[in-house]
Amino acid sequence: MAKADRLERLDIQRLELEAEYTAALVEALRRTAAGKMKLFGHQNDRASRAAIAPTIDNLNDIGEAIDEARDRLGLSPFDLHRQFAASRGPVGPQAVGEPKQAQAWLDRLAAATASDA
Numbered sequence: 612m613a614k615a616d617r618l619e620r621l622d623i624q625r626l627e628l629e630a631e632y633t634a635a636l637v638e639a640l641r642r643t644a645a646g647k648m649k650l651f652g653h654q655n656d657r658a659s660r661a662a663i664a665p666t667i668d669n670l671n672d673i674g675e676a677i678d679e680a681r682d683r684l685g686l687s688p689f690d691l692h693r694q695f696a697a698s699r700g701p702v703g704p705q706a707v708g709e710p711k712q713a714q715a716w717l718d719r720l721a722a723a724t725a726s727d728a
Contacts, residue, residue, distance in 0.1 A: 618684065625680040629689065632673040636695060637720060639666050643713035651709050652699045670695070 643650040649659045650666065674692030681689060698712070707715075 621680055622684055625677060625684065625686075628673055628677045628680065629691075632670065632677060632689070632692065633720070635666070635670055635673065636691070637717065639670070640713045640717050640720075644710050644717060646710050649709050650699075651712055653702050653706065653709055655701055667699075 639648065639650050642648045648663055648666070650663060652660065652663070670692065674689055674696075677689040677692065681687065695716075698716075706712075
């Protein structure tokens with residue numbers, strides 16, 4: 612019984628962390644879509660990296676905590692964080708800008724939320 616209670620609490624904590632991660636990501640995406648930050652790191656300049664570092668560190672910390680909880684619960688890794696991490700970094704000259712990429716992410720997340728409802 613105690614183990615079942617611990618697993619239930621861990622699952623509730625995981626769900627809360629996933630909601631926290633999604634909220635933090637959406638806020639950062641909105642700021643990027645508005646041109647106020649460079650979340651995806653397309654330009655490898657020191658000032659942009661320093662400005663976004665706290666946001667990226669927070670997302671990474673939450674993502675790691677989620678993956679740890681998911682692993683203990685026997686669930687697959689948190690795909691949203693993996694997809695976001697994979698989308699960051701330098702891109703070619705033909706790639707869309709960060710504001711458009713952020714808006715595409717927001718649209719995709721909104722569509723996923725609507726289909727879950």
